[in-house]
Amino acid sequence: MDFVTVTLKLLEGFLTTCEIFFLTLVSALPLGLLVVFGSMSKFKPLKIIVRGIVWIIRGTPLMLQVIIIYYVPGLVFNLPLLPRLIAVFFAFTINYACYFSEIYRSGIESISKGQYEAGQVLGMTKGQVFFRVIFMQVIKIIVPPMSNEIITLVKDTSLARVILVAEILKYAEEFTAYGLIWPLFYSGVFYLLFVGVLTLIFGKIEKKLSYYKV
Amino acid sequence: MKKLLTILMVAVLSATACLSLTACGGATEIGTGDGKLIIGYTVYPPMNYTDDNNEFVGFDTELAKAVCELLQVECEFKEIEWSKKVMALDSKEIDVVWNGMTITDELKQAMSITEPYLENKQVIVCKAADAANFSADAAKKGLDKEGLTILAEAGSAGDSTVTGLGLTFQSVTAQKDTLIEIKSGSNKVAVIDKLMADVLVGEGSANPDLTYVDVDFPVEYFGIGFRKTDTATMFAVEKAIEMLKEDNTFDTLLSKYFG
Amino acid sequence: MAYLDIENFCKKFDNTEVLKGISFSIEKGEVVSIIGSSGSGKTTLLRCMNFLETPDEGKMTLDGERLLQCPQIKKEKESVLRSKRLNFGLVFQSFNLFPQYNVLNNVTLAPLLLLKTKIKELKKSLKEKKKTDKTVTSAYIKKTISEYKEEKKKEIDNDAKLLLEKTGLTDKTFNYPCQLSGGQQQRVAIARALALKPKILCFDEPTSALDPELTGEVLKVIRSLKNENRTMIIVTHEMGFAKNVSDKVIFMSDGVVVESGSPKEIFDNPKSEKLKSFLINLENKENI
Numbered sequence: 001m002d003f004v005t006v007t008l009k010l011l012e013g014f015l016t017t018c019e020i021f022f023l024t025l026v027s028a029l030p031l032g033l034l035v036v037f038g039s040m041s042k043f044k045p046l047k048i049i050v051r052g053i054v055w056i057i058r059g060t061p062l063m064l065q066v067i068i069i070y071y072v073p074g075l076v077f078n079l080p081l082l083p084r085l086i087a088v089f090f091a092f093t094i095n096y097a098c099y100f101s102e103i104y105r106s107g108i109e110s111i112s113k114g115q116y117e118a119g120q121v122l123g124m125t126k127g128q129v130f131f132r133v134i135f136m137q138v139i140k141i142i143v144p145p146m147s148n149e150i151i152t153l154v155k156d157t158s159l160a161r162v163i164l165v166a167e168i169l170k171y172a173e174e175f176t177a178y179g180l181i182w183p184l185f186y187s188g189v190f191y192l193l194f195v196g197v198l199t200l201i202f203g204k205i206e207k208k209l210s211y212y213k214v
Numbered sequence: 215m216k217k218l219l220t221i222l223m224v225a226v227l228s229a230t231a232c233l234s235l236t237a238c239g240g241a242t243e244i245g246t247g248d249g250k251l252i253i254g255y256t257v258y259p260p261m262n263y264t265d266d267n268n269e270f271v272g273f274d275t276e277l278a279k280a281v282c283e284l285l286q287v288e289c290e291f292k293e294i295e296w297s298k299k300v301m302a303l304d305s306k307e308i309d310v311v312w313n314g315m316t317i318t319d320e321l322k323q324a325m326s327i328t329e330p331y332l333e334n335k336q337v338i339v340c341k342a343a344d345a346a347n348f349s350a351d352a353a354k355k356g357l358d359k360e361g362l363t364i365l366a367e368a369g370s371a372g373d374s375t376v377t378g379l380g381l382t383f384q385s386v387t388a389q390k391d392t393l394i395e396i397k398s399g400s401n402k403v404a405v406i407d408k409l410m411a412d413v414l415v416g417e418g419s420a421n422p423d424l425t426y427v428d429v430d431f432p433v434e435y436f437g438i439g440f441r442k443t444d445t446a447t448m449f450a451v452e453k454a455i456e457m458l459k460e461d462n463t464f465d466t467l468l469s470k471y472f473g
Numbered sequence: 474m475a476y477l478d479i480e481n482f483c484k485k486f487d488n489t490e491v492l493k494g495i496s497f498s499i500e501k502g503e504v505v506s507i508i509g510s511s512g513s514g515k516t517t518l519l520r521c522m523n524f525l526e527t528p529d530e531g532k533m534t535l536d537g538e539r540l541l542q543c544p545q546i547k548k549e550k551e552s553v554l555r556s557k558r559l560n561f562g563l564v565f566q567s568f569n570l571f572p573q574y575n576v577l578n579n580v581t582l583a584p585l586l587l588l589k590t591k592i593k594e595l596k597k598s599l600k601e602k603k604k605t606d607k608t609v610t611s612a613y614i615k616k617t618i619s620e621y622k623e624e625k626k627k628e629i630d631n632d633a634k635l636l637l638e639k640t641g642l643t644d645k646t647f648n649y650p651c652q653l654s655g656g657q658q659q660r661v662a663i664a665r666a667l668a669l670k671p672k673i674l675c676f677d678e679p680t681s682a683l684d685p686e687l688t689g690e691v692l693k694v695i696r697s698l699k700n701e702n703r704t705m706i707i708v709t710h711e712m713g714f715a716k717n718v719s720d721k722v723i724f725m726s727d728g729v730v731v732e733s734g735s736p737k738e739i740f741d742n743p744k745s746e747k748l749k750s751f752l753i754n755l756e757n758k759e760n761i
Binding site: 067070071072073074075078080081161163164170173174176177178179181184 | 296297298300301304320321323324367368369370373384385386387394395397398399400
Binding site for chain 3: 112114115117118119120121122123124125126128132133136137140211212213214
C-alpha cells in the first residue's frame with residue numbers, strides 16, 4: 001500500500017478524531033461551569049451529589065466509561081444502543097466537564113474574597129460580580145491548566161476505538177494487523193501537528209491576557 | 215593438500231549437521247542465539263490459556279514446550295497484542311508467533327511461516343435466539359442481508375473470509391472483543407475461529423446465551439511464524455514437530471485438547 | 474436627629490462577641506475617625522454599616538430613612554440590600570481594584586452596570602405606557618432610550634474623568650492596576666467609590682497596606698474630600714492624621730465605644746484608662 005492511500009485513510013480517521021475533539025470541547029466547557037456551580041453550591045445536598053459524581057467520573061478510567069455508556073444499555077437492559085459516536089460524545093463530555101469543573105473550581109477559589117466584596121459594595125448583583133469581575137480573572141488563572149487538559153483530550157480521543165469508532169488510531173492499527181507497521185507511527189504525526197496548532201493558540205491567548213496580573 | 219581438504223570437508227559437514235539437527239552446542243542459531251526462544255502469544259483458549267489450577271496450558275503452549283525441549287533451548291512465553299505481532303517479531307521482542315495463527319498470503323509476506331500443523335475453520339457466532347437466521351447451507355444468504363455488519367478480528371482468518379465474500383465488515387482488535395458486541399446487541403454476528411468458539415460460547419461455557427453456526431467456509435491452516443530472515447529457526451521447529459508426530463506426542467496433545 | 478444614627482450594634486462570630494452594643498451618631502459633613510487596637514471590632518462595625526455583615530442586633534438610620542432594623546434585615550431580599558448598600562462607599566485596606574480593567578473602567582464599571590438596570594426599568598415603563606398611550610410608538614421608545622443611554626454614558630465618563638483629575642490620576646487613565654504604585658491604586662479605589670455618589674464614604678485602614686512614603690498622597694486626597702464637605706468615616710492607625718482631619722474621634726476597645734469626642738478631647742485629655750494606655754503604647758512604639 002502506498003503513502004497516498006495510507007494518508008487518505010488516516011485522514012478519514014483523523015476527521016473523526018477532530019469531530020470527537022471539537023464536540024467534546026464545545027459542550028464540556030459550559031457543562032463544566034454548571035458542574036462547578038453545583039460542586040460549590042451552598043445547598044448541601046446538591047453539593048454532595050455533584051461532588052460524588054465528579055469523584056466517580058474522575059476516579060474511573062475514561063475507557064471504562066465509554067464502554068459502559070455504549071454497551072450497558074444493551075447488555076443489562078436489553079435496550080437499543082446509541083450510535084457509537086454519540087456514546088463517545090456523552091462519555092467524553094461528562095468526563096471532561098468534571099475535569100474542567102475542578103480546574104474552574106481551583107481558579108474560582110484562588111480569587112480573593114476582597115474582589116467579591118468590592119463588587120458587592122459597588123452595588124453589583126451576584127451575577128454581575130461573577131461575570132464582570134471574577135470570571136475574567138479566573139480565565140487568566142486557568143488558561144495553563146486548561147490547555148494541558150485540552151491537549152490531553154486530543155490524545156484521549158483515541159480511546160473511542162474501544163467501541164470500534166473509526167478514529168485515526170483504529171485505522172493505523174488495522175494497517176498493522178495486515179502487516180503494515182509504519183502507518184502506526186505515521187499517525188503520531190497527525191496528533192503532533194494538531195497539538196502543535198493548539199499550543200500556538202494557547203500561547204496567543206496567554207499573551208493576550210498578559211496585560212494584567214491577578 | 216589432502217589434509218587440508220579433509221579438514222574442510224569435516225568443517226562443512228559439521229556445520230550442515232548443526233543447521234539440520236538440534237543438539238549442537240546449545241543450539242546457538244535458534245532465535246536470537248541466546249539459548250532462549252521467546253514465544254509471542256495472546257490468551258486464546260484452547261491454544262494458550264491459564265487453566266483453573268492457575269497453570270499456563272493449551273495445545274500450542276504444550277507443543278511449544280515440547281519443541282523447545284527437543285531443541286534444547288529455554289522456552290519463554292510473552293503476551294503480545296495480536297495486531298502488532300509482526301512488529302513484535304521484527305523488533306526482536308519475541309522470536310516466534312505461536313498462537314493458532316491462520317496462514318494468509320499477507321502474513322506470508324511479512325514473516326516466515328511453517329508448513330501447517332493444524333486445521334481450523336471459521337464459524338458464525340450470534341445470539342442463540344438468532345441462530346435460525348444463519349442455517350449452515352443458507353449461510354451466505356443470511357450474512358448477505360441489508361444492513362448486517364459482520365465483525366471479525368482485523369487481519370485474522372475471519373477477516374479474510376468476510377472480506378473475501380464481499381460482505382459488510384467491521385474490524386475489532388481481538389476475536390474475544392466480538393462477544394461483548396454481540397451480547398449487547400451492538401452487532402448481530404461475528405466470524406471467529408471454531409477452535410475458540412468451541413470454548414467460549416454455547417451451553418456449558420461462560421456465554422450460554424450465544425451460540426455458533428458451523429457453515430461451509432473454507433478450511434484454513436495454522437502455522438507458526440518467525441522473522442522473515444530467520445528461516446533457520448523455522449526449519450528447526452518444523453523438524454522438531456515432525457519428530458513429535460513420530461513419537462506420538464503430537465497426537466496425545468490433539469486428543470487432550472480437541473477430543 | 475443626627476444625619477447617621479447607629480444604635481446598639483451587636484455581632485457575634487461563632488461564640489466570640491465582636492460588637493457589644495455600639496451606638497454613635499454623625500452629622501452631615503462630619504469626618505469621624507475610629508481608632509483602637511486590632512481586634513477591637515472597628516472593621517466589623519464598618520462592614521456591618523456596608524451590609525457586608527449582618528448585625529445580630531441594632532438599628533441604623535441615615536438621613537431620616539431607617540436602613541437597618543434587626544432582626545427584619547435578615548429577611549431582606551438581595552436587591553433591597555443592594556440599593557441600601559449604595560448609600561455608603563467603602564475603600565478597602567487592600568484596594569481590591571479589578572485587575573482586568575484599566576483605571577477608567579474600574580471607576581465606570583459599577584455606574585455603567587447600574588445604568589443598564591435603569592434602562593431596563595425605563596424600557597419596561599415605556600412599554601407599559603405604550604399600551605394606553607398611542608403617541609408612544611416602538612420607534613419613539615427606541616429613540617428615547619438610545620438618547621438617554623448616550624447622555625448618561627457621557628455623564629458617567631465625564632464624572633469619572635473629573636474624579637481621576639481630583640485624585641491626581643489623569644495621566645494614568647488608561648493604565649492597568651498592576652502598573653500603578655500602591656498609593657495610586659488606593660487613589661483609584663477612592664475615585665471608584667466616589668463614582669457612585671455615596672452619602673457616606675467609609676475607609677477601612679486605607680493606608681495600612683502602603684509603604685510609609687506613599688501614605689501621604691492618599692491622606693492628601695482624603696483631606697481634599699473633607700474640604701468638599703463630604704461625610705466620611707475613617708478606620709485608621711494614623712493618629713496624627715486622625716487628629717488633624719477629624720471632627721470627631723471614636724475610640725473602640727473590645728467591641729464597645731470607650732470614649733468619643735473632639736480630637737482635642739481624645740488625644741490631649743483622655744479620660745479612660747484604656748485610651749490612656751492605648752495612646753502611651755502608640756507613643757512608645759513611635760519612639761523605638
